[in-house]
Amino acid sequence: MSEHKDFLRTIVEKDLKSGKYKEIVTRFPPEPNGFPHIGHAKSIAINFGIASDYNGHCNLRMDDTNPTTEDTKYVEALKGAVEWLGFEWNGNVRFTSDYFHKIYDYAIQLIKMDKAYIDSINEEEMREFRGTVTQAGKRSKYAQRSIEENLDLFKRMKNGEFKDGEHVLRAKIDMSAANMKMRDPLLYRIRHSHHFRAGNEWSIYPMYDFAHCLSDYIEGVSHSICTLEFENNRDVYNWVLDTLGLKVNRPYQHEFARLGINYTVMSKRKLLELVEGGLVSGWDDPRLPTIAGYKRRGYTPESILNFCDSVGIAKANSMVDVAQLEFCIRDDLNTKVPRVLSVLNPLKVTIENYDGSEEIDAPYYPHDVPKDGMRKLPFSKEIYIERDDFMETPLKGYFRLTPDQGVRLRHAYIITCKEVVKDSNGEIIEIKAEYYPESKSGAEDTSGIKVKSAIQWVSAAEAKKVEVRVYDRLFKDEAPEGLEDVNPDSLRIIKNALIEPAVITNRPDERFQFERQGYFYADPIDYTDELPVFNKIVGLKDSWGK
Ligand code: ATP
């Protein structure tokens, strides 16, 4: 459990202590109309986290009351996200649609109590009659219908006798309530559409305000935790349960601040636009803030949960810097993954005074990572280094290879530049170099030569060719509005990168630190033996804006 108790846990503890509940039951109630994003991870972490901290249960409930946008593939994605984050839901996955009959019966009960009526005004009148914050609304004339007429119409709505929009069922509360949500909220609407689970059984579907509180009650939820935008719905939540007399072990709603991260959008609707508009490769595109995207990119569940924890649970909305998430994944991988050598933009180096070949024993992990593991690094006369690691006319403060400055090849020898070979366009195509035999890395270095920097390299004959995908932020705007703010350069594909052979043949891990380049993940879909593909998870340090 987090060291500092958040306000939700404070409430839970108080409710346990007072005996209000014997057991804590929470739920994560997504609508299956898109893939879950990191905002959902936050809600998952809170709901499952609280249940587990207090030996309770957390249900996974698909809030499937809107047949036109929902689908089984989203149910699967939501289940997958909860599992990947390491949580187990209580019993079977639940569906609001499983409760449609019960919810319908509660509606009948409200009508019989004269607490709900069939309204038949059009949408425009509905809006007009609702009034404004400063002006009371007024009730439609249909509110005077008799209980018998309401019952009859409601049953006929259910039987599919009316068209979409012809009638609605509304709660009879107060058209002049200060809380606009209490102005006779809609409980049911007509929708002639196929439901992915209920099929064509229903022509009417309950609204969120009616279905949610009742589903919570039916499941024995104690704490119904939702985001702040539902604050005003809380009165309706309580009204429904109180009016129906559902007192015993009834749930209460508590709101927390929605997670927002800069440089991204976090709504399933907007994410769907990106996916359907072909701006990304799918719901699992590594640039998306979806759980599937983070997973494919190489984020670990731990890093996502640590991030959610570091953000805390607030009562006011705020924007979190994406750098905080990047810190969490870097921090997690730092203590876990092997360090290997790769060259993304190769420049050939021929070491003229080296003959033959050798294998250098090199540890996968630095001293401060308590893990063991070695691999053999083949070394030979022909190697590749990173093009950026040589400068013919160095800038001030450049510590890598230049015509006058030697450099250490990581785990291997110090080399110096003897000749720069160029093609007819003046582009550098090769460096002819020499090495110091006594300069081999570690205890064997008796050369006494000092250089200011070590660079990565691979042996030409043994290096493996790989594809590397480097991602930048999907949006160029800190607070993107939509598709028009998409960063056109958010994906760079490097086709001819080279990597030391152990990464491919020994596969010591799926995630690596490519030394000096960043953290990378073997793409779980596109990686093949013929063409290994690696996704850049995150850079080694926050280089944004520099
Ligand atoms: P979206 O607009 O992305 O569809 P939503 O709130 O409609 O989000 P639901 O599927 O209804 O998504 O949400 C399931 C649960 O996840 C809800 O309890 C909701 O409050 C929570 N949730 C969704 N987005 C966030 C977020 N950004 N931060 C915290 N919790 C969130």
Ligand code: MG
């Ligand atoms: Mg929702």
Ligand code: MG
């Ligand atoms: Mg939504």
